Amino acid sequence: MEKQRIKKISDLGNIGDLIFEKLTLLFAVSVFLLVLLMGYEMYSGSKLSIDKFGWSFLVNSTWDPVLEIYGALPIIYGTVVSSFLALIFALPLSIGVAVFLAEVAPPWLEKPLSFLVELLAGIPSVIYGLWGIFVLVPWIRSDVEPFLSDKLGFLPFFRGAPYGFGLLAAVLILALMVLPIISSITRDILKSVPRSQREAALALGATRWQTSLIVLKDAKSGILGATMLGLGRAIGETMAVTMVIGNRALISPSLFDPSYTMASVIANEFTEATSEMYLSALIQLALVLFVITIIINALAQLLVWSMSRKWKTA
Amino acid sequence: MKLKTIIAAVFLTLSITSLVSAQLQLNGAGATFPAVIYSKWFDEYKNMTGVQFNYQAIGSGGGIKQVTEGTVDFGATDGPMNDQQLAELKSKRGTDVLHIPTVLGAVVVAYNLPGINGLNLDGSTLADIFLGKVTKWNDASIKKLNPKLNLPDKYIVVAHRSDGSGTSFIFTDYLTKVSKDWESKVGKGTSLNWPVGLGGKGNDGVAGLVKQTEGSVGYVELAYAVKNKISYADMKNKAGNFVEATFTSVSAAAEGAAKNMPADLRVSITDADGKNSYPISGFTWLLVYKNMKDEAKAGALVKFLKWAMGKGQSFAMDLYYAPLPKAVVKLCEKNISTITANGKKIK
Numbered sequence: 090m091e092k093q094r095i096k097k098i099s100d101l102g103n104i105g106d107l108i109f110e111k112l113t114l115l116f117a118v119s120v121f122l123l124v125l126l127m128g129y130e131m132y133s134g135s136k137l138s139i140d141k142f143g144w145s146f147l148v149n150s151t152w153d154p155v156l157e158i159y160g161a162l163p164i165i166y167g168t169v170v171s172s173f174l175a176l177i178f179a180l181p182l183s184i185g186v187a188v189f190l191a192e193v194a195p196p197w198l199e200k201p202l203s204f205l206v207e208l209l210a211g212i213p214s215v216i217y218g219l220w221g222i223f224v225l226v227p228w229i230r231s232d233v234e235p236f237l238s239d240k241l242g243f244l245p246f247f248r249g250a251p252y253g254f255g256l257l258a259a260v261l262i263l264a265l266m267v268l269p270i271i272s273s274i275t276r277d278i279l280k281s282v283p284r285s286q287r288e289a290a291l292a293l294g295a296t297r298w299q300t301s302l303i304v305l306k307d308a309k310s311g312i313l314g315a316t317m318l319g320l321g322r323a324i325g326e327t328m329a330v331t332m333v334i335g336n337r338a339l340i341s342p343s344l345f346d347p348s349y350t351m352a353s354v355i356a357n358e359f360t361e362a363t364s365e366m367y368l369s370a371l372i373q374l375a376l377v378l379f380v381i382t383i384i385i386n387a388l389a390q391l392l393v394w395s396m397s398r399k400w401k402t403a
Numbered sequence: 404m405k406l407k408t409i410i411a412a413v414f415l416t417l418s419i420t421s422l423v424s425a426q427l428q429l430n431g432a433g434a435t436f437p438a439v440i441y442s443k444w445f446d447e448y449k450n451m452t453g454v455q456f457n458y459q460a461i462g463s464g465g466g467i468k469q470v471t472e473g474t475v476d477f478g479a480t481d482g483p484m485n486d487q488q489l490a491e492l493k494s495k496r497g498t499d500v501l502h503i504p505t506v507l508g509a510v511v512v513a514y515n516l517p518g519i520n521g522l523n524l525d526g527s528t529l530a531d532i533f534l535g536k537v538t539k540w541n542d543a544s545i546k547k548l549n550p551k552l553n554l555p556d557k558y559i560v561v562a563h564r565s566d567g568s569g570t571s572f573i574f575t576d577y578l579t580k581v582s583k584d585w586e587s588k589v590g591k592g593t594s595l596n597w598p599v600g601l602g603g604k605g606n607d608g609v610a611g612l613v614k615q616t617e618g619s620v621g622y623v624e625l626a627y628a629v630k631n632k633i634s635y636a637d638m639k640n641k642a643g644n645f646v647e648a649t650f651t652s653v654s655a656a657a658e659g660a661a662k663n664m665p666a667d668l669r670v671s672i673t674d675a676d677g678k679n680s681y682p683i684s685g686f687t688w689l690l691v692y693k694n695m696k697d698e699a700k701a702g703a704l705v706k707f708l709k710w711a712m713g714k715g716q717s718f719a720m721d722l723y724y725a726p727l728p729k730a731v732v733k734l735c736e737k738n739i740s741t742i743t744a745n746g747k748k749i750k
Contacts, residue, residue: 153596154567155589222611230615252560252616254601336565336602347601353565357604360435360462361567361593363488 128379135373137366146373152338154358159370161377163338167348168378171256171330172323174344175263180316183268184305187275192301203276210269218332221262226253226333233257234345249345252335257344259334263326267319274318278311279304310393317389324382327352351378427703432459433466433479436508436569436624437687440722441479444707444715454703463569463593470690471495476700478690481508481569482593483669499693501742502668503708503735506716507725509625509653509684510574511635513613516540516555523548525639526581526674526682532559532620534584535599540618548639555618562612562621565602567593573685574622577673581682622683625653626723642678649681653725656680661730668734684725694743701744708739 132139138146142159149160186206190199230253237247282304290300305312327350335347336357351374362368431441438460445456461469463480470478471492483502484492492500512529514522528544531537537544541554564571575591589595601616603609606627613621613633625648628635637645646652659677664670674682691708695701712732719726727735742749 151596154594155592155596222615227615250558250560252601254612331565331604332608336604337597337600349602357566357602358594359464359567361464361569363464363467363482363593367594 128376131372131376131379135369135376137369138373139369141366142370142373146370147377150338150340152354154362154367157364157366159366159373161351161374163340164349164351164354164374165377165381166340167256167334167338168324168350168352169381171259171263171334171348171350172320174256174260175267175323176316176320178260178264179267179271179319182264183271183315183319184275184312186268186272187279188301188305190272190276191279192304193297203273206269206273206276208269209265210273214266214326214329215332217262217266218329221258221329221333225262226258229253229258229261238345245342246344249341249343251345252347254333254335254347255345256334256348259330259348259350260344262329262333263323266326266329267323270322271312271315271319274315275308275312278308278315281311282307310396313389313393313396317386320385321382324378324385325352326350327356331357351375426453426455427699428455428457429476429700429704429707430457430459430474431466431477431479431689432461432469432475433690434463434481434569434687435460436481437479437506437724440506440719440724443718443722444711447715447718448707448710452703452706454707456707462567464567466690470500470692476695476697477692477704479505479688480690481685481687482572483671483688484690496692498695501691501693501738502688503691503738504668504686504688504727504731505711506687506719506727507653507657507672507684508569508573508687509648509656509681509725510570510577510622511625511628511633511648511683512620512638513610513623513628513633513635514620515613515615515617516557517617519552519554520634522552522634522636523639523645524636526577529638530578530582530585533561533563533578533597533599534582534588535561536584557618560612560616560619561597561600562603562609562616562619563595563597563600564605564609564622566604566608568605569593569685569687570606570622570624571595573671573673574683576671576685577683580671580674625650625684625725629723638682640678640680640682641674641676642680644678646679646681648683650720650723650725652679652681653684654728656682656684657686657725657731658728661728661734664731664734666738668738691742693741694746696745698744698747698749701742702749705739705742705749709736712736712739 138159146159146161147165148162150162151158151160152164190203194202230251234251234253238251241247286304286307287300290303295303330350331353334349334353336349336353337347338349339346355371355375359371362371438458441458445458449455463482466478466480467484467488469475471488473496489500512524516522525548528537528548531544538559540557540559546554572591572593575589575595578585579591589598601612603612606623609621609623610627610631610633613619623633635648637647640646655677656672656675659675659680660670660672672685691704712735716726
């Protein structure tokens, strides 16, 4: 009797486990299928344009909807440059914020500050854009750009007329939008580093600064992941960027010049794109954006993987 | 193609849910520029007759696509469909589509020059500014048009729309007519490869650029400029007069163009004849199937169109649109009377 009952329960348990296993597998696979489907749909939607332009789509720099000539190089350039520059600005700041919140700040200060940082992440991008137009851009035009061209004007990066609107404004606004994402995730990661690590370091006579460095080292791969999430947001950001970047497909070394990003082009031009070829070219642009995102994520995964292997052997 | 089926399916479910309510409902989609007056019209008309219109302002391109796919009862566009699009629609839907002008819009050239009012411009100078050939405000060509103004030695900052728009279409259609250079180098369209300048999203984006940047020049819809009190230039028309953009001078342009209008009313009225005509203006159209399958819907739509041509026009000015001149209304009514349901005339 007793034995039978136990067996029944374990059978039942097995069935439950089985359902659970298959169900979660289904969910996991469906994400994968969704990505494949998206890729396929974009490929088939852009077939017309791929057949006509092929690889020249990536290296040609004329985007002319009237003559139906589509080359995306300046747009790809604008996307990549604005995102990476934003990351360069945002990364040290975010890590600084995270270290302060996780390691230095007393609890009465940490709680409200963390809340504020998370609030910053929740602000809709159109609000960043409006703030950009009315506050950031006038400030850049009247103070930042004249100052930069005065002091650093010998460099090609700081030449040209100070419009305010342009790559610099986009980079700054993107940095601001990426900052709360990276810093709030990094703070959580730092907090998850075991307390014993800090205690051990302090016991060995390390200063607070040295302890923080040790904690940061432990959290390296997590911080990298947070950075990639931030980069993903920067690459895909549409509204705020298009409101301040000047929207011109142009390759110029100067940060003062207008530029354009892929997400902005698609958002701007999709509704009024009437011809098949035009639509197809816009979808191809989406495909390129999709592939670039995949490549960046894959590289980040590789980096994390190689780093964690190094630690295991060390 | 799969995407289109999904969109079609969504619209189908929407129209099925609408069938559940006994009211007659017509679905439309298209241009954003006339959306304000359309929703006013649909609202008024529903109160009068109980017929419900559901209009989605998804842009002219979207309107043309939906009409071609047959997912809506009518469409709306700021730029007329071209011959190729008409042929595609006919082969897919088995019927022609009529362009019915509803109201007029105009595009004004806004500028930001502190202390300077009453700027005059003509077509070729405007084209040269937007081509990047005229780069300074005290250029001889601008001075010649404004002998009384003290124009500054400042660079011109050009602002244009970055999103695809009927406003850009009307503006570049005008530049194409008045400048050979513009025609060969840039052309006309809803989105363009602009030779110079900064792009702003929407009328407010361009207006923002112009307001903030000293020495800038851009183009916005007349309605937007009037509502926001932006200063704009008087344009020299075909007859040689400098005309301020007002609802009357825009209607005058349509009147001037009415004499030689083609029967299908697909016509650009930029650079129109007539001594009071404002040169940068255009129609916005409803796209209606010439032969509809649903008799109840066809009857309702025809009645609505007739109402819009009559009483409906009186709402235009209050909402900052220029009403159609009488001569054009007559042409529209003639075309509306040719609409059929399953080949039969509508009473």
